[in-house]
Amino acid sequence: MIQSSDFHKIIEVGRLIMKEEDSTRKLIIALDFAINISEAEKGLIIFCHGKEDQYCVLSRNNKMQNQANSEHDEERNIFRFLLSREERFPDYYNTREKFLEYQEELQKKHRTIPFLVFPLYKKNKLFGILHLSHKKRFRIFREDVISTLQNFTDFLSLQILTLIDANQSAPQEEFKEKSVSINGDFDSIIGSHPKLLDVLKVVTQVAETNVPVLIEGETGTGKELIARAIHKNSQRRHQKMVSLNCGAFPENLLESEFFGYKRGAFTGAVRDHKGKFEVADGSTIFLDEVDEMSPMLQVKLLRILQWGEFSPLGSDEVRAVDVRIVAASKSDLKRLVDEGSFRDDLYYRLNLIKLELPPLRERKEDILQLAYHFLNRKTLNESNGYKRISPEAQTAIQSYNYPGNVRELENIIKRAAILCKDDTIKLSDLPEELRTYKAVFPSPSQEIDFQDSFKEAKRKIVENFEKTYLQNMLEKSAGVIAQAAKRAGMHEKNFRQKLKYYQIRP
Template identity: 50%
Template structure:
């Protein structure tokens, strides 16, 4: 993004004396002024770098000033426009203001009037920037209302978001499917200096390779069969904001090369076009693949990887932060219960325990779907085990059977004692102290009995740990 302390001004006029005089008069510390004689040169300048204010004559040799303003307002909406002419009329002024000009001045110019108009525009832009910064700082106090949890792992993710958001560097977000990589990307955007700009998502895995390039860079009318009109690409649509490239590892090497060039030079061309356009975007990307392995296989460019991987942010799978499951489950319950107009108040202890014990290969997304299903099927005020999917219920049944000790009728008390102690040791990984605590006996007694049964070395490593 442009230096916010440096105002950039572009003057467009085919009269060299006017250009020279305006440049000299408007020069101030903190202003960078560029002067050009043609509309084409003005568009090239705007494509190469951000411009705060463009001051343009209406009569230009290669394009009408009104047409130039329309193109600027459409392609570079962040640039304010002042129009000037020696053939002014009230109708012209009204039309120019209606189409988006900040001001309309007649020649010969009054230098003081021009300075007043320009200063007013620059002051307004500075105030907007200050307001945006205030909003960003206030919103940064809560990184994201959608990223829930209090575990050490998720706190580390939120801490990294706070650290990288104020910068403009690319961030590569790694994580399994369903962990919430897009939520992390949105949180970075929401607390960044680009928060007022657009957040544009491209799912690289969902688009056919023939369409992906056009989606990213746009195309001109007639660029290929079916291109009946000009179309802006995602890089243009994200101007002034953030472009999120999801599943970046699914791109072809050809598209990777074009993205690399855009990142290196900050410009791109639409398909079928020749004019370079400025890519004023922050790039966030995400993958569920091991890109270093893809580099070894030759399916991902190493130079692009290092461009995208300035900062890496890993989103942990849900199985690594099971302490967050109750928080997430209750949040999903509240949302779906409200949506389904049900007064469900919570989970049974058995159901919550089952949710916490499951490994969730589909991560947070899978948990969300399970809770939605449970809300729909729940007949009462509390979600019980019976409302959970069958594979979770079967797991609970298997765990229950694994914790049970089946004793045949007529077994002696000594044999029953032995079976119970061995089964308990197995359940706790042969930690004798834990087994003794569960059985309500001393650890010394367990060691004595194991030795008496000729099993003194059972779980020797665990014995040392216990």
């Protein structure tokens, strides 16, 4: 019997689905609900449309992320098996009770990983399935969950049939994956922008090597997520990755964090202490904000990169470690080398493989996908119910330039989910900077020389705008280029290049 709490959840998610205008989002909400209530690791909706063997597939994991279609051959085989059995025995699946009797047969035939399959019917004819699975062999689905999902699949069948009727021409276009299939484990990384996918492709190529990797990108672009992806797809993944923010410690403390110390090395050193490099022996160490390191520590880091050895503070003992170094910088390290604040020999050691992460403002097509990911995770973790984002709020969210990048977007969505009074995030639930943000364009009243060609006139207007804008950002930031670049939502390197081009001095 369906429990009262689960019944209310079905009613709640049903209301949200009915309000949602986008057909793909309707099914994403439904599938996320099924995964969440069953505590499955992965869920999939597959149904046939039109020609025989033409399937539409939507797959998600328990982190509210899409999965590539190429990974679902097993589920397709199960669906084909069920269709073939139904053709042979027309009354075989007229009741779900009889259907579930063959759950064990399916598992024996296909694999030992526990899974549940719920039929989707159109007039007592099977046209699709809801598939939920766990990786753990002995994981058991609760009976009350099965009962709840049995009731839910009636509603799900209706939604899919409505979608098919509304998209008779080619409904499978609705389910094109929003991410390219790339070999590797990238569960924590959301997005399909070509620059991001290029980074992930390089990650798959270098992950199993031991070469150092340098990750550059603005604050909040996900440098540590990429570092964790490198580690997770490497041969060192069975040991914990060690992380250290080089900008969070003064020089004397950072050295002891790096290399450890012997008892008596300094006042307060009452016992031996292992440093991060020794702890990371055999694993990966992630050094964030490596651009903040002092020249002295740069020399000692270079020694580890060259020889794989170090000495703890207060000791002449030389210790050897096997550590893979992944470093990250929010600044352009090549510029720091040119300015003399970063060692060129260390830079070239770290720069063997360099990954440049695009800022969020360059990934406009990923913004809503990220927003819904954060929204679903927030509401599901805190049992606040399912929520959607109104069209007006979506426009504002996509238009903003996010100087704090993905981290800022996550905080904005968390805040909106808390302030939202019903199941829809509205424009009024967003921070003022999103509600009032408008892109800056040259004034229409600017004087235009109509004797110029179109191309030349346009160039003059754009250059005038850029020069005025850069000067304005510098004035608001008291001439501090790093702050001005952040305020403008630009990478500091690009901001400096613009200043040089327009001969603007801070």
